[in-house]
Amino acid sequence: MEVGFLGLGIMGKAISVNLLKNGFKVTVWNRTLSKCDELVAHGATVGETPAEVVKKCKITIGMLADPPAALSVVFDKSGVLEQICPGKGYIDMSTVDPETSTKISQAITSKGGHFLEAPVSGSKQPAETGQLVILSAGEKALYDEAIPALNVIGKKAFFLGQVGNGAKMKLIVNMIMGCMMNTFSEGLVLAEKSGLDPRTLLDALELGAIANPMFKGKGPAMLQSTYTPAFPLKHQQKDLRLALALGDENAVSMPIAAAANEAFKKARSLGLGDHDFSAVYEAVKNPK
Numbered sequence: 001m002e003v004g005f006l007g008l009g010i011m012g013k014a015i016s017v018n019l020l021k022n023g024f025k026v027t028v029w030n031r032t033l034s035k036c037d038e039l040v041a042h043g044a045t046v047g048e049t050p051a052e053v054v055k056k057c058k059i060t061i062g063m064l065a066d067p068p069a070a071l072s073v074v075f076d077k078s079g080v081l082e083q084i085c086p087g088k089g090y091i092d093m094s095t096v097d098p099e100t101s102t103k104i105s106q107a108i109t110s111k112g113g114h115f116l117e118a119p120v121s122g123s124k125q126p127a128e129t130g131q132l133v134i135l136s137a138g139e140k141a142l143y144d145e146a147i148p149a150l151n152v153i154g155k156k157a158f159f160l161g162q163v164g165n166g167a168k169m170k171l172i173v174n175m176i177m178g179c180m181m182n183t184f185s186e187g188l189v190l191a192e193k194s195g196l197d198p199r200t201l202l203d204a205l206e207l208g209a210i211a212n213p214m215f216k217g218k219g220p221a222m223l224q225s226t227y228t229p230a231f232p233l234k235h236q237q238k239d240l241r242l243a244l245a246l247g248d249e250n251a252v253s254m255p256i257a258a259a260a261n262e263a264f265k266k267a268r269s270l271g272l273g274d275h276d277f278s279a280v281y282e283a284v285k286n287p288k
């Protein structure tokens, strides 16, 4: 099966390499074209533009930073729309809001193409090992056609119905994750300031009812102020912002998420946007 792939950031690169390792032919494109070189070394071919990739492949996957990026690769000159047509599918795995996804869906389907939104839960390592959780919605026929690729990319692919439902589910999951990371950071600071060893807090958490892979995986590095990006902090803040907008639309009061968003905004203002999202700990440590 030949698959196109647009966007070779942390996630796009990991997913593309995994597809290549599992026998898929992959044609890649990235805004900064030099990032395609590493993929070529793994056996990929390169398209000069998103349109060129779509022309070549029956199914093309996008994994872009945010709503403006997701829209740009579809609507701009030499974008996806120029070559999408009946028989071709576009799967957007970027984390975006339902409105962005719907706009893309309408444009693709109005040209006879097929569309699936499929944001993923899980970070760099699950992307490398095909252990993502895929939250898809849109055209069921495209979902069914893409199952061989989705099964390589993830450990579970949900199909959630109409376009927008995948985006909403992803934003809710990441709203919860951002709140957890913020409160975890507060707990580590409180342990330290009140005279406890935060490493003992990690041990106690790990043995109790709120143990989770995120605290276990991120905690020790946070205590060493190491924030090698797996999930960039700027994207976590984007997800909180978009989740809060979803809360506004639905009149859902979310004071915890609003407070977490402020902490992530503070971290961005400290220049930590490209660090791992666990760097919010630095903003919690230094709130001024």
Ligand SMILES: NC(=O)C1=CN([C@@H]2O[C@H](COP(=O)(O)OP(=O)(O)OC[C@H]3O[C@@H](n4cnc5c(N)ncnc54)[C@H](OP(=O)(O)O)[C@@H]3O)[C@@H](O)[C@H]2O)C=CC1
Binding pocket: 007, 008, 009, 010, 011, 012, 030, 031, 032, 033, 035, 063, 064, 065, 066, 068, 069, 072, 073, 093, 094, 095, 096, 120, 121, 122, 123, 124, 230, 231, 232, 235, 236
């Ligand atoms: N990292 C993670 O753990 C996870 C991330 N996500 C989501 O997946 C998406 C990608 O994340 P990630 O790979 O970490 O992000 P990165 O920041 O590593 O990569 C972003 C990608 O988007 C491209 N891009 C940015 N702006 C534009 C633009 N205007 N036009 C075209 N391309 C653009 C970048 O191209 P260039 O190289 O040229 O800058 C790059 O390929 C995001 O929506 C994120 O929220 C979802 C699950 C986990």
Ligand SMILES: O=CC(=O)O
Binding pocket: 095, 120, 121, 122, 123, 174, 231
């Ligand atoms: O969106 C980030 C993730 O880890 O999932």
